[in-house]
């Protein structure tokens with residue numbers, strides 16, 4: 451079981467580097483108590499180079515304590531300072547071998563959930579654990595769709611899945627081929643794009 455060792459934040463600042471000024475958000479310091487994670491940032495945090503960092507898909511940077519220890523040993527430094535690699539979350543666990551794109555994590559009251567894009571409707575929204583099925587999410591967003599049994603039996607609404615992965619809950623009577631999904635009983639397993 452992985453654990454969160456420290457939450458670190460810091461706003462970008464200008465630093466002199468090799469004769470020029472660099473705008474960087476690398477400097478992070480631990481915060482005590484709870485802190486709000488929002489769509490683009492943790493409160494009190496920011497990214498400097500927005501081409502390479504930040505945005506909805508990279509709002510929080512996570513780094514493992516084992517990696518910090520590796521670099522300390524490599525460079526012969528002593529001690530651990532949380533946030534010294536610019537990470538927002540210093541964690542124990544979550545190795546590169548264990549973490550996959552599309553994984554979801556709950557930390558405190560924050561749930562890091564996948565984005566669902568309804569491609570034809572030009573609408574993106576976050577799926578949350580209490581959202582229910584993708585059909586229910588589409589209805590909540592006024593995305594036009596059709597349905598009948600809503601239990602995975604009638605195959606009324608087989609929808610092309612343009613990107614990402616889904617999982618069924620409950621399992622339909624018969625799942626459609628790869629690349630298509632029964633939205634009445636499916637949930638996102640990653641950021642997804644539906645042809646709706």
Ligand code: FES
Pocket residue numbers: 596597598599600601602603604605606607632633634635
């Ligand atoms: S509405 Fe019947 S299978 Fe989805």
